[in-house]
Amino acid sequence: MIPKPNQATQPLSKKRLRLWLKLLKASSLIEDEIRRRFRNDHDWTLPRFDVMSALSRAPDGLKMGEISKLLRVSGGNVTGIVDKLTEEDLALRVAVPGDRRAQLVRLTAKGCNMFAAHSTAHEAWIDEILGKLDENDIKDMMARLDRMNETLNDEKKNAN
Amino acid sequence: MIPKPNQATQPLSKKRLRLWLKLLKASSLIEDEIRRRFRNDHDWTLPRFDVMSALSRAPDGLKMGEISKLLRVSGGNVTGIVDKLTEEDLALRVAVPGDRRAQLVRLTAKGCNMFAAHSTAHEAWIDEILGKLDENDIKDMMARLDRMNETLNDEKKNAN
Numbered sequence: 001m002i003p004k005p006n007q008a009t010q011p012l013s014k015k016r017l018r019l020w021l022k023l024l025k026a027s028s029l030i031e032d033e034i035r036r037r038f039r040n041d042h043d044w045t046l047p048r049f050d051v052m053s054a055l056s057r058a059p060d061g062l063k064m065g066e067i068s069k070l071l072r073v074s075g076g077n078v079t080g081i082v083d084k085l086t087e088e089d090l091a092l093r094v095a096v097p098g099d100r101r102a103q104l105v106r107l108t109a110k111g112c113n114m115f116a117a118h119s120t121a122h123e124a125w126i127d128e129i130l131g132k133l134d135e136n137d138i139k140d141m142m143a144r145l146d147r148m149n150e151t152l153n154d155e156k157k158n159a160n
Numbered sequence: 161m162i163p164k165p166n167q168a169t170q171p172l173s174k175k176r177l178r179l180w181l182k183l184l185k186a187s188s189l190i191e192d193e194i195r196r197r198f199r200n201d202h203d204w205t206l207p208r209f210d211v212m213s214a215l216s217r218a219p220d221g222l223k224m225g226e227i228s229k230l231l232r233v234s235g236g237n238v239t240g241i242v243d244k245l246t247e248e249d250l251a252l253r254v255a256v257p258g259d260r261r262a263q264l265v266r267l268t269a270k271g272c273n274m275f276a277a278h279s280t281a282h283e284a285w286i287d288e289i290l291g292k293l294d295e296n297d298i299k300d301m302m303a304r305l306d307r308m309n310e311t312l313n314d315e316k317k318n319a320n
Binding site for chain 2 (some may be wrong): 001018026123131132134135141142144
């Protein structure tokens with residue numbers, strides 16, 4: 001690849017901007033690819049996988065609001081997804097003792113099995129898509145992403 | 161930071177998965193922060209900035225479909241955004257000579273000025289958020305992201 005002539009002499013802010021745009025592009029390309037594979041190979045959707053993933057980490061169940069918060073999707077969407085999971089006997093709504101209006105959502109055994117299969121496939125896809133990165137690449141990228149996240153966390157702390 | 165006990169001995173596929181989850185989280189945290197700053201500091205939205213950004217790179221104008229394709233947002237949303245930009249005299253729709261039904265969308269001079277201001281702010285925000293990454297970090301991350309994107313491009317080629 002021939003670098004653009006002015007690339008080396010760009011100010012650091014422009015380089016950071018290019019890195020951000022590349023990062024954003026990479027993450028949306030990978031997300032699209034995962035979405036496509038869920039649809040084609042499992043007749044499933046990425047948001048449903050994400051909801052099941054959150055539920056799989058909470059054996060005692062989650063309130064609707066907790067699912068929305070964890071996944072940062074709107075309440076309406078979570079309701080639709082949980083309805084669908086319930087219809088297919090993959091999740092169930094259980095009452096909260098002492099709180100007549102609250103409900104917890106949990107995976108059923110059938111849901112746990114399906115999620116285990118999806119989760120194995122998902123890990124294999126990511127392993128393939130990130131296949132050109134070795135231990136060392138991963139360690140370095142993790143450390144740098146942590147440093148980026150630190151800045152955002154510092155700002156949040158200062159804002160509070 | 162104390163590493164989780166099993167982290168070093170995890171199979172590579174689990175490490176790639178953790179990297180992917182961290183990458184996805186970092187990019188959505190940054191996007192949220194940018195969205196928040198556009199709203200608070202400029203009373204503006206990220207999708208509007210993205211549409212203006214696409215238009216700013218096409219002085220001859222873009223068809224509605226071309227904007228949707230570039231930004232991968234649905235046609236309906238682009239229409240709403242372009243309506244809004246047109247109402248505020250930031251963009252205009254021009255006829256395509258020889259094609260009665262096609263229209264091109266272009267930024268107005270007012271739109272160009274506003275985009276220049278937003279774009280300067282955006283670059284400064286990213287410079288701040290990615291401020292803990294130096295030249296070397298950026299170069300290394302770019303190279304690794306390119307390698308990830310290569311895998312996806314190879315697959316697309318093989319799929320065609």
